[in-house]
Amino acid sequence: MPLADLGEIRLHYQFTGPEGGLPVVFSNGLGTDLHMWDPLMPHLPPHWRILRYDRRGHAQSDIAPPPYSMGQLVRDTEALLDHLGLRACVFVGLSLGGMVAQGLAVKRPDLIRALVLSNTAARIATKDIWEERARLARAGGLEALADASLARWFSPAFRASPDVAQWRAMFVGAPLDGWLGGAAAIAGTDFYTTTASLRLPTLGIAGDRDGSTPPDLVRETVDLVPGAEFALIRGAGHLPHVEQPRRYAEILTGFIHKHGLE
Numbered sequence: 001m002p003l004a005d006l007g008e009i010r011l012h013y014q015f016t017g018p019e020g021g022l023p024v025v026f027s028n029g030l031g032t033d034l035h036m037w038d039p040l041m042p043h044l045p046p047h048w049r050i051l052r053y054d055r056r057g058h059a060q061s062d063i064a065p066p067p068y069s070m071g072q073l074v075r076d077t078e079a080l081l082d083h084l085g086l087r088a089c090v091f092v093g094l095s096l097g098g099m100v101a102q103g104l105a106v107k108r109p110d111l112i113r114a115l116v117l118s119n120t121a122a123r124i125a126t127k128d129i130w131e132e133r134a135r136l137a138r139a140g141g142l143e144a145l146a147d148a149s150l151a152r153w154f155s156p157a158f159r160a161s162p163d164v165a166q167w168r169a170m171f172v173g174a175p176l177d178g179w180l181g182g183a184a185a186i187a188g189t190d191f192y193t194t195t196a197s198l199r200l201p202t203l204g205i206a207g208d209r210d211g212s213t214p215p216d217l218v219r220e221t222v223d224l225v226p227g228a229e230f231a232l233i234r235g236a237g238h239l240p241h242v243e244q245p246r247r248y249a250e251i252l253t254g255f256i257h258k259h260g261l262e
């Protein structure tokens with residue numbers, strides 16, 4: 001179990017693919033761990049050097065007490081990439097991971113060569129909404145948020161399938177402190193101004209059944225970056241790489257090839 005000791009925090013990470021391959025970093029959303037990306041992995045080129053990691057408060061990373069700030073989550077990721085000696089990565093961030101991606105790309109352009117903003121935005125929901133969700137979670141645990149969260153995460157068809165059970169288990173099994181910490185970071189973040197200063201190849205991905213970051217919201221953020229591209233996955237919710245991994249991989253590899261990144 002590789003753990004990076006970054007001084008302030010230890011983060012769990014996992015590499016797949018050969019050293020020297022195109023570095024591609026995947027950063028996941030709230031209430032998930034790095035296994036969130038499992039369904040996508042078989043569809044990605046085997047020669048990419050893929051890094052996945054658990055944010056503070058999740059899975060085998062240190063469970064730091066909440067609240068977290070977005071600055072802290074960006075610093076954690078920055079420290080992890082520095083620790084592992086990664087530079088000029090393609091950074092794929094989904095939801096909260098996409099917010100970290102925006103913050104890191106502004107702060108450390110040397111670390112990120114191209115950005116994939118998946119099911120994310122410069123600002124997600126409102127402070128009041130996150131405070132109400134946090135109140136429910138403190139009172140009833142993550143179980144109290146599970147039904148509503150899964151309704152935002154997945155299309156009705158996927159929710160009716162037996163596959164949804166493992167995602168519910170991941171969500172309710174996440175440490176409450178990690179969820180509260182991440183939610184506080186999202187609630188305090190508005191990246192509209194800083195993201196508009198980005199100048200790098202950028203792709204936005206959205207799902208037309210996404211109840212957390214609907215396509216128009218994703219597009220509004222992605223359009224802040226001149227020349228950015230946008231792809232809509234139909235029939236998928238907030239985690240389109242789970243519902244349609246092949247399509248998601250096609251979009252991602254198409255973007256990487258189009259920009260001559262490998």
Ligand SMILES: O=C(O)CC1=CCC(=O)O1
Binds near residue numbers: 096097
């Ligand atoms: O709406 C949700 O619960 C999903 C979500 C929003 C930000 C994030 O990372 O996940």
